[in-house]
Amino acid sequence: MLESEAEVRRRGEDQSGFHEVGPGIAGGEALRPPIDRELDLKGKVCPYTFVESMLALEEMEDGQVLRIVVDYPPAACDVPQSLKREGYEILEVRKINNTDWTICVRNRPFEE
């Protein structure tokens, strides 16, 4: 089921306190995947951006979507690549303003 942009945005704000700025969501062009959790990694550098993304995904249900916010430029490229290599589905990578990127990734079951 697809959610409206407004719902997605409201939920993101409720859960993480993260406020998106710039042209990201307000544009209303393509429909975005519903976000189950947001992870603000602004100020963090590689490899911790990746490590913390993995830790967040491990706590989430199979199929849920995590949106990660980074402001370390190499992370915008490396985190999606590394997650993809681990078998996660990257739904979207988006530059949302002059400093920040969002990465949307769908969770898969944790192999124990």
Place this chain on the structure above:
Amino acid sequence: MKLTDEQIQRYSRQIILPRVGGKGQTKLSEAKVFIMGAGGLGSPAALYLAAAGVGTIGLADSDRVDLSNLQRQILHRTCDAGEWKVESGKKTLQALNPEVTVRTYPERLTSANAREMIKDYDLVLDGSDNFPTRFLVNDACYFEKKTLISGAILRFEGQLSTFKPHANGPCYRCLLPEPPPPGHVPSCQEAGVLGAVAGVIGLFQANEALKEILGIGQSMTGRLLLFNALDLSFHEMKVQKNPTCPLCGEHPTIKELVQYSLSCPTQDIASLQVSPKTPDKTSQEFL
């Protein structure tokens, strides 16, 4: 358990491993491992377990650090000579990883204290240097239902196995029912050992301990690894549960801990009972 930023930083290289993750790291920090002997095998094993964030490490050794130990017992430094090995070891491990709790037992393992000493731990590593202790550790692990990761070294050779009789695997006595008679195995000071061989086998013990805690990979239960440093060769034999084992067999004759006397009180090196050239024999054929 929520990992702190410092823990994420310290353990990041293993957290990102498939099948480890934050959940595996939590398993490690909750694990308690008892290490018999803070010597050639216990030193590298303890260092790597502490580095990996194993939460509680028990170190048992009744000896003090001697200059002749330092060629292989890398928990200790020259300035530690004369100190209890367990105290010197604790100092080294806590400097490496202050998160680890190190419990020390500066006493000899006996039939009176062995079960009590290990009962609070999840896993036991045997790095002892004499047969009486080796049999005591095995028997105590059997009665307390603890997984035993056993390592032994002599000269240029080493061996490794995991014993889980509580999970239908063999025990050490399935391989060797009784200690060999005195004089049968070369004594410590005659035999010698290459320090790096202790390192190799001790690290394999740490590796197997991490796998057992994390529940990943193929356990060494029912398998005996034989390492020859000169050829750099590895052989593996199957170890089967012995139905006539005096401890874990169908009609056990050993019902409580047995205290054997030390045939060589100064023995310093774990002795190998076997030195096979044929990798595909079972332990029974071999013995």
